[in-house]
Amino acid sequence: MEHRPKQPTGKGPAEWFTGDVWIDPIAQGEPPSQLNIGSVHFTPGARTAWHSHQGGQTLYVTEGRGLVQSRDAKAVEIRSGDVVYTSDGEEHWHGATPDHFLTHLSITEGPPQWGAHLTDAEYQASRSR
Ligand code: MN
Numbered sequence: 001m002e003h004r005p006k007q008p009t010g011k012g013p014a015e016w017f018t019g020d021v022w023i024d025p026i027a028q029g030e031p032p033s034q035l036n037i038g039s040v041h042f043t044p045g046a047r048t049a050w051h052s053h054q055g056g057q058t059l060y061v062t063e064g065r066g067l068v069q070s071r072d073a074k075a076v077e078i079r080s081g082d083v084v085y086t087s088d089g090e091e092h093w094h095g096a097t098p099d100h101f102l103t104h105l106s107i108t109e110g111p112p113q114w115g116a117h118l119t120d121a122e123y124q125a126s127r128s129r
Helices: 120-128
Strands: 021-028 036-042 051-053 057-070 076-079 083-086 092-096 102-108 112-114
Touching: 036 057, 051 092, 057 120, 092 102
Parallel strands: none
Antiparallel strands: 021 036, 036 102, 051 112, 057 076, 057 083, 057 092, 057 102
């Protein structure tokens, strides 16, 4: 058994996120595994930029309310207990709703590819569709 003390919480970089996002690292695989598990905390209105994940991504919502949207699809509202899977290379974003915090686990087995920031117009439009 290995008891690993909690690692420091890190700030989500402004290149990848809009608004305040904080990340608690949970688990990283030993090579050749590229497993990465983190708990990602979004303040109200905060969200990722558009991006995709090599090998896909599983999100598990542990607290609050959020939004997930794939390119050319409707946004989906997510809540505690929900699981969302995006497949290899599927372009998407995720984040908190304007009035609630969101915390989700992120489970990936490969690196992300980052694109453009989500604009305020795109974020607003995702809620009215
Ligand atoms: Mn993602």
